[in-house]
Amino acid sequence: MEEMNSSINDHGQMSSMDHSMHMSNFKQKFWFSLILAVPILFISPMMGVDLPFQFTFKGSDWLVLILASILFLYGGEPFLKGAKSELKQKSPAMMTLIAMGISVSYFYSVYAFIMNQLNPQNHVMDFFWELATLIVIMLLGHWIEMNAISNASDALQKMAELLPDKVKRLNNDGSEEEVPLQEIKQNDHLVVRSGDKIPADGIIINGNTSVDESMVTGESKAVTKNEKDKVIGGSVNGSGTIEISVTGTGKTGYLSKVMDMVKKAQTEKSKLEYLSDRVAKWLFYIALGAGLSAFIVWLIIDHDLSIAFERMVTVFIIACPHALGLAIPLVVARSTSIAAKHGLLLKNRNALEQANDMQYIMLDKTGTLTEGKFTVTGIEMITNKITQKEALKVIGALENDANHPLAIGIMNYLKEEAISPYKVENLQNISGIGLIGTVNGQISKIVNEKEVDRLTISFDRSLKQRYQKQGNTLSYLIIDDQLIAMIALGDVVKPEAKQFISDIKAQGLIPIMLTGDNKVAAESVADYLGINEFHGGLLPEDKEKIIQAYVSEGKKVMMVGDGINDAPSLVRATIGVAIGAGTDVAIDSADVVLTDSDPKDIIRFLDLSKQTRHKMIQNLWWGAGYNIIAIPLAAGVLAPWGILLNPAIGAILMSLSTVIVAANAMTLRVHN
Incomplete structure (x- = not known):
């Protein structure tokens, strides 16, 4: 028992700390990087063009080099690490594209600085301005997104809290003693009085009672328990005082098995690639191919290594995703703000992108469709x-x-x-x-x-x-x-449940009811609501297996629930939706929480998801689409006709696309 609680506590602390550390890390890095970037923006030219507000002084180039070096190592660190991880998995995406942009900007600029020191008359253009803006904008984008999505505390920790800290153990002489839960061993005899939480799995050896197992198994009806019947740790004893012989503690207990299912589902649940990552992956390959091709072609044509190198670097810098880094986070931030006003707490960005593809909605009965x-x-x-x-x-x-x-x-x-x-x-x-x-x-x-x-x-x-x-x-x-x-x-049955089921069907989704409640009660509710397919008398592992079967066949499944018994299913489903009035365990296992506990809000979520997807696609076109023209021009495909993209024009295009994606994100609306 002590081992279980210890591992749960470790896991819970690590999980919540990991998210908060990442968010505070991006926040801290953004502000410090901004402080470093401001002097660079005022001193260093933008792609070789001096802006009206810029100035220089003796030694300013050294100051820019020092500040840019600190900025690259400190502010760029999460992107360099992320790129390493993506390349290790052989799946370059946003982090790799950013890392390529800041690395090329920095190292080429260091090369330009050295060349300018050696030969001031033959000035080589640097990209310190682009380095500073790219790092600051990317850190801002990541911070915005992490701040928008709610911090999910740990479901496993909440499960551990279902069990009491102290229990009453019977000694051989018939006396009672209060001991910590961690000291309980198999075959110990415990006394559980009316209204107490049952501290461990066991068999009743004396007494009769009714037990409320709704939070644990989903059975809404109080279950009558007599001698030799099994009881589950975490359920609530009803009217009678009982003595139980402990059969399951620590890793052998029912709750621990549910926790194992949650952990396993969390590990195995496929994390679909973000839309922006897919775009970034293709942009990375295109930029890499175009840049290397430009280098080779220009080297063959001009036989000038510096010109060929400059063309290649210009392509890489043009492809830097300034707007792409903000395209999705700004839409996500806007979506989560709108969602919160409509009783929806979004905890996983994936849910916004995946909801458009849903085919089935699996619904728990107790607490979801009923009160x-x-x-x-x-x-x-x-x-x-x-x-x-x-x-x-x-x-x-x-x-x-x-x-x-x-x-x-x-x-x-x-x-x-x-x-x-x-x-x-x-x-x-x-x-x-x-x-x-x-x-x-x-x-x-x-x-x-x-x-x-x-x-x-x-x-x-x-x-x-x-x-x-x-x-x-x-x-x-x-x-x-x-x-x-x-x-x-x-x-x-909730008054709004019947209309909700009707609305689900109208959207082409198939509702399926999954419940731990008895089959008679399940059939009665299903018939009343017009649900054609339902499963009653299910344990948590049964619900999870049903969802796993659908998901493994490639079907997109949304699970809606509110109890501890729903936690493994909420994690396993493509999207898990928790009812806000349910248990903390269910809420912490879900991707979306209905804070008003109104199932009709799921329809609103589906509509918001649809509008969000449209905005994401629009922003990705604005954020990366200009590269369709800019990259070939930067590579010099029209050079034979005297058309060669000025790096400054490329910088203006990047800035313009960033402004457009920000404005477009703010136009996101959802129907009431």
Whole structure:
């Protein structure tokens, strides 16, 4: 157990620290690099052209060299490292293109500086201005993007927090002692009282109860547990006190197995290449090919190494992705801002690009399509000796101090109906049966159906059929050994869920319901909502396997859920969407969070994704499209006709495209 918590803590700290360190690292590097870049921009010419605000003084070229060297090594470090990683994977992309641009700019400029020192009359153009602007703009782009996407804390850490820190262990002499969870071993006997979290997987050796497993398995209905039944660590004990023999701790426990599934899915989930990376990859190959070709051709034509070298370098500098580096981050920043205003928290940029390709939406039932909490769905009076309101007052008296899910549902209902419960005396908890006490001088009980059958009390059994079909839990009020009323509690379908399913179908997507709830309740909800395909009684590994089967066939799957049991599936799916009112574990495992817990926001997300994709493509054309003309001209393909791109014109084109992509990103809108 200690080993599990230790590894979880290490993982959680590393995960959250890794993201925050990257974001603060880019922020710090940007500001320091900007300070270094400002003097360079005022002193060094832009591609050989002196701008109106620039000036020089004795030794200014040395100052530029020193500042540019620090800037290249410090500000360029993440791009050089990123390029090394991309080349190691044989997949050059944005980092490689940036690294090529800043490296060529720097080393050629150092060469130009040396040549100018040796022969001041024959001035060689340097690219220190381009080096400074490229590094600063790229750092800004990465910082904007990382700042836009929310910081995802660690789902595994949240799972560990589901278990209590202290547990009550039974000694051989029958006494109890409170010990840290880490000290628990297999076969230890633990006492779990009403309302307590079950600290470990185990088998009940004494007592009966009902257990709320909704957060762990997705079963919305309280599960009755008797002796020899298994219980799961992390679930919540209901009405009875039980003793359990521990069967699973640490890496052998149920929660630990769910964590392993999450970690495995995180590792195996394919990270699709960003659209900008694909463009950058092709631009890298084109620039490299064009630059080398220009060098060879010019060397053959002019037999002048310096001219050939300058043409090659000019091609590489022209291809530097100033605008490309901002094209996507600015759209992402705009998208996340719009999303937040519409109840969407975007945690993974991939989701914005992938949502356009979705084919299936897998939906958890409990908490996603339903409210995820017990609500009174009906009250049936068996006798007319008292009114329904009086019966509810008696039930409220018995349940007022209980903290299990059924009691909470009943008391919430009484509060909504403005019904004040009676007072109760001599209240007792009958393990595995219910509650008994004296209300208004009468012996009153709220019990389960098992107790009604034991007492052989007859009543019209057809009254309960409708509720049972919906998967409701039934409780019975008995006063002075006479059955008075039946109260049904169940998980209610969200009012907006039916329209949501209709909207999904209208978009050509196929909804599939996956739930840990029993198949009877699942079928009832699916029929009501118009979902043709559903799977009930699923464990977390079952949900994940279903999604993995679809994904492995190349199908694009969105998973929507809110519970711990959904975490592996949310990670495994192409896009994981968590309901904001769900567990922290689900939220931390997802790519998108619905902060308003409204499934209809998924439709809004799909629309935003579509608009975002359009803007990304437009910006990529503006950010890289000018290279279609600029690179060949820089290489000198029209030189025989006297047309050769002036490097200054290339710089102006780069600046203009940067302004255009920024303006275009701000025009992003989404339909309400």
